[in-house]
Amino acid sequence: FDDRDGVIWFNGELVPWRDANVHILTHALHYGSSVFEGQRAYRGEIFKLREHSQRLIDSGKMLGFENTYSVEEIDQAAIDVVKANGLVDAYVRPVAWRGSEMMGVATKGTKIHLAVAAWEWPSYFGEEARLKGLRLEIAKWKRPSAETEPVHAKAAGLYMIASLCKDAATEHGYDDALMLDYRGQVAEATGANIFFLKDGVLHTPKPDCFLDGITRRTVIDLARQRGIEVIERAIMPEEMAGFEQAFLTGTAAEVTPLCEIGEYNFVVGDVCKTLMKDYDDLVNRR
Numbered sequence: 352f353d354d355r356d357g358v359i360w361f362n363g364e365l366v367p368w369r370d371a372n373v374h375i376l377t378h379a380l381h382y383g384s385s386v387f388e389g390q391r392a393y394r395g396e397i398f399k400l401r402e403h404s405q406r407l408i409d410s411g412k413m414l415g416f417e418n419t420y421s422v423e424e425i426d427q428a429a430i431d432v433v434k435a436n437g438l439v440d441a442y443v444r445p446v447a448w449r450g451s452e453m454m455g456v457a458t459k460g461t462k463i464h465l466a467v468a469a470w471e472w473p474s475y476f477g478e479e480a481r482l483k484g485l486r487l488e489i490a491k492w493k494r495p496s497a498e499t500e501p502v503h504a505k506a507a508g509l510y511m512i513a514s515l516c517k518d519a520a521t522e523h524g525y526d527d528a529l530m531l532d533y534r535g536q537v538a539e540a541t542g543a544n545i546f547f548l549k550d551g552v553l554h555t556p557k558p559d560c561f562l563d564g565i566t567r568r569t570v571i572d573l574a575r576q577r578g579i580e581v582i583e584r585a586i587m588p589e590e591m592a593g594f595e596q597a598f599l600t601g602t603a604a605e606v607t608p609l610c611e612i613g614e615y616n617f618v619v620g621d622v623c624k625t626l627m628k629d630y631d632d633l634v635n636r637r
């Protein structure tokens with residue numbers, strides 16, 4: 352992914368893609384001291400840009416980062432990098448990390464660096480999966496408690512188990528994994544939140560040990576605007592036997608239906624299709 356044309360916003364400058372490098376002794380590489388964002392531009396405009404920039408700052412604060420850039424500067428960096436690469440529909444990836452100013456578990460003496468990249472990334476799961484629904488494996492790793500890690504930070508370190516779960520799922524022929532939490536409750540997929548439908552009501556886990564996604568909150572609003580009741584609560588995996596529809600939400604995933612999670616099956620139904628369309632209309636400002 353590093354050998355391509357384009358520019359990346361790197362500590363305040365637009366540098367050629369191939370030159371946007373860090374040193375081997377970067378603190379973040381050794382100790383996971385990095386936070387990131389993922390946002391999408393639709394028809395040239397980044398959806399909920401301010402919320403993503405603010406979340407990057409908030410994630411950094413949870414890791415003790417001093418605030419090097421303001422929310423306005425991060426917004427502007429994202430806007431500039433989309434434009435400089437001539438992109439219209441794009442995925443945008445801001446990342447902030449501790450650099451190579453010193454080595455050790457302690458962080459004193461490191462500086463916070465910021466980069467923003469952007470590229471074309473049409474559909475996270477592919478069109479066929481979006482029509483038929485994805486198949487999820489129930490992962491063997493569990494989301495940790497809020498006492499174990501700063502679970503609400505979009506921090507690189509928390510993605511180690513997500514990558515392990517995603518790889519295991521695809522090796523076993525699935526599209527993605529559903530992660531349970533430390534209590535055994537349904538949590539989320541490896542990079543997206545989850546919703547279920549039963550008797551016309553949406554049920555989604557309370558985000559008390561994972562990311563309360565910006566798409567998740569958007570879809571809750573869209574559902575309520577349609578008069579659909581949404582309940583945030585603890586969901587045990589066995590309850591999935593009684594759910595009729597299920598879908599994922601996320602910036603990359605958007606609204607993507609599920610047809611199978613482990614032994615449980617779902618239909619790609621009306622509510623799921625309506626919310627896919629409502630989300631698509633909203634992000635494309637129709």
Ligand code: PMP
Pocket residue numbers: 389513539540541542543544561562563564565566567600601602603
């Ligand atoms: N959970 C995880 C683990 C994620 O990586 C993401 C994507 N950022 C989400 C949920 C969904 O968050 P959002 O809707 O803000 O993209």
